[in-house]
Amino acid sequence: MPSGLPPPSRALARDACPHGTWEVVRGLPHPRLRPGVRGYRGYRMDLGYGRRRLEVPDACVSLVFNLADPVWVTLGTQRDATARPYTALLSGLQTRPTLGEHAGRVEGVEVLLAPWAAFGLLGQPMGDLADRMAEPVELLGRRADLLAEALYEAVGWGPRFALLDETLRTWTExxxxxxxxxxxxxxxxxxxxxGSLPVGELAVRTGRGRRRLEYLFREQIGLTPKTAARVLRFQRALWLVNHGGRPLADVAAACGFSDQAHMNREFRAMSGRSPRRFRSERGADLPGPAGVDRVTGQVTSIVLPGRVSRS
Structure with missing residues (x-):
């Protein structure tokens, strides 16, 4: 199929194990897809044992195609009855943590989207995806399966990312x-x-009434402006807590929390952990790509200790 986009000059950033047991590769989408499509991430692991990974809200919509074994996902910090295996996953904006588990062999591709770009891609209200996950076929139909098949057949991360460029352009159009x-x-x-801008000020800057702005956020972002601000404020605090060693009270003040206790409550709501525990678990020396976050420039994950066995 001829491409509607000229091929970009694509530079891939790669983190890999010297023994070949894992790799994570990042690529930028075609310039015409930015900034709505924030990035592509390819991953491959063959560890010989399973791992658990805690994911926290990151203000991105994620489209994932697992090309090897499925990944089990639980809405929360402990595996329970909500756990489901996914070979493909579409995740809206989240306000709570999720737990991902795999049995040791995973390979796949992830597309990271700004929520307003996901609205254009799906053509459906983003509120329907808030705090939930779905199989892409539920919203995209057969074309999601066709893309998964094409990604499986493509050889190499560059060709896979180029396929995503063309497909996302076609879907959005x-x-x-x-x-x-x-x-x-x-x-x-x-x-x-x-996340520190008050909703009233946000409405003034965009020339829309507060109610109208709240309606647009629920429809095209998935969360109200106030809730979206909570996620963005939490993300900023995560970065400061995990980089630079500032006292927690200073981080709380810098991020606009009323006090440190307020920040602690938000950490527990969105990660299931206190700031200190989150920082400690982030610093654990574990084998595998423990330090590779899903979103460039953000803190999104903790690789948890222990091994997972699943038949």
């Missing part, structure tokens, strides 16, 4: 849906402020 420009500006303002 097919929906004919586009996020409202005031909504995109509002999201950008909120991201730049680290």
């Amino acid at each position: 097919a929906t004919g849906t586009r996020a409202a420009e005031p909504l995109r500006r509002a999201w950008g303002e909120l991201v730049r402020s680290g």
Whole structure:
């Protein structure tokens, strides 16, 4: 199929085990897809034993295709009755942690999307995906399966990322849906402020009434402005807690929390951990790609100790 996009000059960033047991590769999407498509991530692991990984809210919509064994995902910090195996996964914006587990052999591709870009890609209200996960076929139909098959057959990360470029362009054009420009500006303002901009000020800056802005956020982002700000403020605090060694009270003040206790409550709600415990578990010396976060420039994950066995 001829491509509608000229091939980009693609530089791939690769982290890999010298013994060949794992690799994580990142690539930027075609310039015409940015900034809505934030990045691509390819991963491959053959560890010989299973691992558990805690994921925290990151203000991204994630589209994942596992090309080897499925990954089990639980909405929460402990595996329970909500755990499901996924060979493909579409995750909306989250406000709570999730637990991912695999049996040791995984390979796949992840697309990271700004929520307003996911609205254009899916052509459906993003509120339907908030705090939940779905099989891509539920929202994308047969084309999700066709993409999974094509990714499996493609050889190498560069060709896989090029396939994603072309497919995402085609899907977005097919929906004919586009996020409202005031909504995109509002999201950008909120991201730049680290979630500290009051909703009233956000409405003034974008020239929309508060109620109208809240409606657009629920439809095209998935969360209200206030809840989205909570996630972004938490993400900023995560970064400061895990980089630079600042006292926690200073981090709380810098991120706009009312006090350190307020920040602690948000950490427990969104990660199941106190800031100190999160930082300690992040620093654990574990084999495998423990230090590779899903989103460049953000703290998104903890690789948990112990091994998982699943038949």
